[in-house]
Amino acid sequence: MLISQNQKGMSIVEVIVALLIASVVIVAALTLFSNSMTTSQRVLDQGKLDRDLNAAMDAMVLDLKRAGYWGTATNSNTNPFMATGLDITTNSDGTCVTFTYDKNNDGTVATVSAAADDEHYGFRKNGAALQYRPPGATTDCSAASTNWDNLTDTNILTITAFNVTTTNTALAINGTTNTTQMRKVTISVTGYLNNDVSNAKTITRTIRVNNNKYIP
Template sequence: MSLKFQQGVSLIELMIAMVLGLLVSAIVIGMFSSTVGSTRQAVSAMRLNQELRTVMDMMVRDIRRSGYWAGDSVASNPHASVIQAGLPVNVFTSPKSADANSCVVLSYDYDADQSATIEHLMGYRLDDAEGAVEVLWASSSSLTSNVDCTVLNSTNWENLTDREAVDITGLVFTPLPSAASFASATVRSIQITLTGQSKSDSKLVRQLIEEVRVRNDL
């Protein structure tokens, strides 16, 4: 009767198997990390796009409705000339920014109640220090004339964008066809340029440009 002895693997074979296992594990981990990184970047890009688009849509909507009034007499429209220079909307330099044309203020009868209170004022401006777009939330009181970007006080302007997710690096309102003729233009339009970058990835930069026609010019 012959005896058969079971032989194990040699030390060299064991070491080779361990190296191959480590290589496979490294490849799998690398693919997983790459997938997680791509997913994180995609989420950041989506968040940035969503934030900029939401703010842009709000500004476009309000500027487009500048000067609207639900009253019967066009001649007595209190929103047609409440902003500085006797306009329903005008562009200024934000007191929170070094950039020119970084603020817009306007007025319209948003709730169609045929009244003229200061709560009908709207405004958007750039805040360099916060890296954010500020929006004007006005209280209810008598509507005055010659309104500009310094209207009311700092407590009436609040950050509109999420500072934890997005850094707003630029906001410019360009009167068209030119700043010099904006007040006397038959048809007024404003071009909005909004630029921002992701807080989690500074390489993610987006810029939106929209041209808005003021529909309620008189």
């Protein structure tokens, strides 16, 4: 005798419930993946911001440490590279610094010229960029924006703040009125990547200038 058996499958309700559960799992997985991607991108952006700001800072620090170097300092106590207008000079709001040093070691301040390194240097904030003074350019901090060259790329990085301050400590020489000044420069830079405006960063360094200033 044949015995009939009913073939049972999933009901429509069960199928709908299963699909809902699967959808929730998929949405959760996609959300987790999206959050992970966002976090990873933020980490990459933070690393690039750090590198770009520190690269600009390194360039400024290395140059400023040389300020006032004089190749023939043993011949005289009047250093031409520390004369008024040639020594480390900042503008009124500290957004620009200019200085000189004896790069070719000949003992004299070079004439301003675009033909070669003229031993006049400077850094400033101009708009969204940090700029440096190239050979032959105007040495004044108020020079036109096209007169100095960009140290940072405004297509990638926006500089929102730049400040330079100097601190001089005078030390008496042999108990006389003659002094030597130990000089420090503090540089602060703030900026953000253009694709992540909300993530700004400030870096600050204080350096000791290698060359003391003698004041007879």
